[in-house]
Amino acid sequence: MQRKIQTVQTLLDALPFIKEFRKQTIVIKYGGSAQTSANLKEKFAQDVLLMYLVGIKPVIVHGGGKRITEILDRLKIPTNFIEGQRVTTPEVMEIVEMVLSGDINKEIVSLLNNHGAKAIGISGKDAHFITARPKDFEKLGYTGKIENIDPEVVNRLIDEKFVPVIAPIAASDELSHPGYNINADLAASKIAVALKAKKIIFLTDTPGVLDKEKNLISTLDAESVEKLKQEGVIKGGMVPKVDACLEAINGGVEKAHIIDGRVEHSILLELFTSAGIGTQIVK
Known part of the structure; x- marks a missing residue:
């Protein structure tokens, strides 16, 4: 009986958060171990x-860099990186x-449809809802920088009760153009702003942003992020993550979260508990 009461209490604890986020759009950048482990x-x-x-209205934006590299290696197509960005040749x-x-x-x-969610997959090429231009064509080829996002396509899918699952490929206005390869973190941020999302959540392979002693920092703002960058605490692969968070916050998203996708049910723990499990970045 005690376990049953505890279950009910857990549901009641989540109720204020469910009320707050109901009918709100939440963008989830899906990547890391959560995207490769069968259990996760x-x-x-x-x-x-x-x-x-x-x-709640979830919108999923996914990456896939590791899988891309695996296929390129298998096909013996060379792939190079400059400052962490893939050089995207036509091949x-x-x-x-x-x-x-x-x-x-x-x-x-x-996966989502098999569990009972009504999901549909699109890329930025569909209805040209994401358009881009080259970041630096001579150096990076078809690696793109987003110019515009038209939220109408995604909003219509949400209105029809679909869960949009978005691949970060952008269109070009040129005829017969192969499109642009877009960084998934930055695509998720731009999409969250365009959709006027309540939150954006980044699933990663770290607990969140850590301090010098490797302890989790639960809350950050732009000023503290900049200070931690200058001190070398935020570095490497975490830099584009926090930059994407700040871009979303500056664009009107209420909060951005970096959480550990290796933890089972990490999204629910972050959304529906007071303590959360990761780092939230606020205005």
């Missing part, structure tokens, strides 16, 4: 389904689109 995939799908069933772009828009996107859609 199941937990992710359950989290999204629960959000969907209580009236590489073909594989990027095949993996992101085809393989990974449809896998996520199938």
Whole structure:
């Protein structure tokens, strides 16, 4: 009986958060171990389904860099990186689109649909809802920088009770253009701003932003982020994550969260508990 009472208490504890986020759009950048572990995939799908069933509007943006590199290696197509960004030649772009828009996107859609969420997969090329230009064509090829996002396509899907699953491929205004490979973190941030999302959540392979002693920092703002960058505490792969968070916050998103996707049900723990489990970045 005590366990049953505890279960009810847990649900009651989550109730204020469910009320707050109901009918709100929440963008989730899905990546890291949560995207590759069979068990964590199941937990992710359950989290999204629960959000969907209580009236939250989840939007999934995914990456797939590791899978792209694996396929390129298998096909013996050379791939290079400059300052952490993939040089996207026409041959590489073909594989990027095949993996992101085809393989990974449809896998996520199938996973969510099998659990009972009504998911549909799209890329930025669909209705040209994401358009981009080259970051530096001579150095990076078809690696793009987003110019515009038209939220109408995604909003219509949300209105029809779909969970949009978005591959970060952007369109070009040029005829017969292969499109642009977009950093998934930055795509998620831009999409969150365009959709006027309440929150954006980044699933990573770290607990969040850590201080010098490797302790979790629960809350940050722009000033503290800049200070930690200058001190070398925020460095490497965490820099684009916090930059994407700040871009979202500056664009009107209420809060951005960096959480550990290796923890089962990490999304629900961050959304529906007072303490949360990761780092939130606020205005």
